[in-house]
Structure formats: structure tokens, C-alpha cells
Amino acid sequence: MTKKIKRIGVMTSGGDAPGMNAAIRAVVRACAYYHIDCVGFMKGFQGMIDGDYVELNARSVRNIINLGGTILKSARSEEFRTKEGREKAAKHLKKAEVDVMILIGGDGTFKGGQIFSAEHNIPIIGVPGTIDNDIFGTHYTIGYDTALNTVIDAVDKIRDTASSHNRLFFVEVMGRDAGFIALNSGIGAGAEEILIPEEDLGLDRLLNSLERSRRSGKTSSIVVVSEGDKIGKNVFELADYVKENLPYYDAKVTVLGHIQRGGSPTCFDRVLASRLCVKAVELALDGQQDIMVGMLNNEVQAIELNKTLQSKPTINKDLLRISDILSV
Numbered sequence: 001m002t003k004k005i006k007r008i009g010v011m012t013s014g015g016d017a018p019g020m021n022a023a024i025r026a027v028v029r030a031c032a033y034y035h036i037d038c039v040g041f042m043k044g045f046q047g048m049i050d051g052d053y054v055e056l057n058a059r060s061v062r063n064i065i066n067l068g069g070t071i072l073k074s075a076r077s078e079e080f081r082t083k084e085g086r087e088k089a090a091k092h093l094k095k096a097e098v099d100v101m102i103l104i105g106g107d108g109t110f111k112g113g114q115i116f117s118a119e120h121n122i123p124i125i126g127v128p129g130t131i132d133n134d135i136f137g138t139h140y141t142i143g144y145d146t147a148l149n150t151v152i153d154a155v156d157k158i159r160d161t162a163s164s165h166n167r168l169f170f171v172e173v174m175g176r177d178a179g180f181i182a183l184n185s186g187i188g189a190g191a192e193e194i195l196i197p198e199e200d201l202g203l204d205r206l207l208n209s210l211e212r213s214r215r216s217g218k219t220s221s222i223v224v225v226s227e228g229d230k231i232g233k234n235v236f237e238l239a240d241y242v243k244e245n246l247p248y249y250d251a252k253v254t255v256l257g258h259i260q261r262g263g264s265p266t267c268f269d270r271v272l273a274s275r276l277c278v279k280a281v282e283l284a285l286d287g288q289q290d291i292m293v294g295m296l297n298n299e300v301q302a303i304e305l306n307k308t309l310q311s312k313p314t315i316n317k318d319l320l321r322i323s324d325i326l327s328v
């Protein structure tokens with residue numbers, strides 16, 4: 001017989017993402033709706049190790065749906081990588097009488113959670129929260145849409161000055177291992193070229209494309225570069241390389257960095273977070289564990305954590321073709 005769930009724990013871990021507060025709110029409110037207790041652990045796994053948690057009720061999460069960041073704070077805990085650290089966390093969870101932990105984060109969070117759950121028989125449910133959108137088993141992660149809109153907004157502004165000064169801009173966006181942000185913001189911002197980790201198009205192609213653009217009458221251009229792209233040069237070296245080979249280009253670099261992780265979540269991210277987290281609580285009550293909730297074809301679905309961790313989502317290569325056509 002499955003154990004009756006009386007108390008759910010929630011935490012946010014890894015890189016923060018806009019919409020994490022909407023997710024916390026949805027977990028807490030769903031718990032209140034179903035008359036179960038909810039506690040929030042501070043600073044991800046570290047809060048579990050330190051027994052640092054707060055009781056949360058429906059009113060504790062008022063006025064946070066619109067806020068970026070995470071009221072529970074986030075961290076990457078080195079101590080949780082050790083057996084001793086995980087033992088301390090299990091001790092505190094048992095003392096706090098937590099029946100299920102809902103982990104909001106990325107694949108690093110899920111990996112840690114899975115090891116922990118197997119060692120200590122504490123059920124966990126994952127909710128994908130990362131701006132990178134690089135989790136298998138969901139078409140969207142919480143924070144991705146907001147980050148895309150932040151990038152678009154920034155690149156639109158860069159375009160104004162690029163066009164006034166006839167300049168070429170390399171704009172570096174986040175995505176250490178995945179090109180989703182670069183690819184989609186690149187198309188949305190009308191970039192000339194998009195460089196992503198999944199596809200090394202090579203330096204020659206970049207030079208040819210920029211040369212072709214100039215000949216076709218373009219006076220300014222934008223290249224969106226994912227921080228993890230595999231072209232073999234960082235974004236500053238890349239700009240220098242282009243200046244050396246195509247001296248008529250006045251090339252500049254903008255690294256957008258962590259502004260992509262902040263800001264008020266878009267409506268899309270708020271709704272996504274709300275839907276995923278209500279389902280996470282309902283599945284927990286249903287006795288399910290070691291799963292992640294994801295959004296597939298606009299339906300919330302559960303997938304085994306094992307499966308999400310074994311694969312990576314693939315980029316849609318057709319988007320590169322679209323970008324090529326549109327940058328003619």
C-alpha cells in the first residue's frame with residue numbers, strides 16, 4: 001500500500017530561472033488545496049544538508065508569481081556530491097517528516113536527486129527549471145521563454161546602434177551545452193548567423209556568409225553566438241578573427257551573461273510553472289516517484305527520471321535552414 005502523503009518539501013537548485021517563484025507558489029498552493037503541509041528548503045540541496053527550511057502556506061507565496069529569481073534561493077552544493085552530505089540531508093528530511101521532495105532545477109539537480117532517492121528511499125519528483133531548455137522529456141523548461149524574450153529585447157537594441165554605425169555585432173548568449181537560446185533568439189532577432197554547440201558550421205562558412213552579406217548591400221549585421229559553440233574560438237577571438245580576415249568590418253562584442261537569468265517571467269513561463277507544479281503535487285499524492293513532469297505537445301506528462309537523464313533533447317535543424325533562408 002502506498003504511504004499517505006502528509007508533507008511535501010520543495011526546493012530550487014542549479015542556475016536560477018525566471019518562473020521558479022511561480023513554480024514554488026504552485027507547489028505550495030496545490031498542497032494547501034489538497035490539505036497537506038509544505039516546507040521549502042533554502043539554497044537547494046544545501047538547505048537539505050543544513051536542515052534549513054521554512055513552513056509554507058498559501059499566504060506565504062502571495063505576490064511572487066511575477067518575480068524573477070527564487071525566494072528559496074538556489075545553489076550548486078559540492079557537499080551533496082558526497083555520501084556524507086546526502087546522509088545529513090536524509091536525516092533532516094526524515095526529522096522534518098517530509099514524505100516527498102519536489103526538486104525544481106536542471107539535469108544536475110535531477111542527477112543528485114536520483115542518487116539521493118536511491119540511497120535513502122525518499123521519493124522525489126523533478127520539475128524542469130532552467131533557461132537553457134536542455135532537458136529531455138519536456139518541450140519547454142521554466143525560464144526559457146523569458147530568457148528568449150530578454151535576449152530579443154537586448155538584440156533589438158543592439159541592432160539600433162549596429163545599424164547607426166554600420167557595425168557587425170557578435171552577441172554571446174547563454175547555453176553552455178545547448179543551442180536552444182541562440183537558435184530561437186537568433187531567428188527571432190533576425191540574426192545573420194547563429195553559432196550553436198550542436199553544429200559546428202566552421203569559420204570559412206562564417207566569413208563567406210559575412211562577405212556575401214556585405215556584397216548584397218547589408219551595412220550592419222548581428223551574429224548570435226551560444227557560449228558553448230564549437231567553432232574553436234571564444235566570442236572575442238572570433239570578432240578579432242573576422243576583423244583580420246574581413247578588415248572592412250567594424251566588429252564589436254556584447255556578452256549578455258546573467259541578465260538572461262533575471263527578470264519578471266513571461267506569461268508563458270508562469271502558466272508552464274503553474275501547470276507543471278500542480279501536476280507534480282497531484283502525482284506525489286498518487287504515490288508516484290522518481291519522475292519528472294514535462295510539457296509535451298501542450299500536455300503535462302510524467303517521464304521517468306532515468307529516461308530524462310539518459311538523453312538530451314535535440315535541436316530542430318530545420319531552424320538553421322530557416323535562418324539561412326531569411327538572412328539572404
Ligand code: F6P
Pocket residue numbers: 014015016130131132174175176177227261
Ligand atoms: O542556467 C544554466 C546556465 O545559464 C548556463 O547556460 C550557463 O553556462 C550557466 O548557467 C552559468 O551559471 P553560473 O554562472 O550560475 O554557474
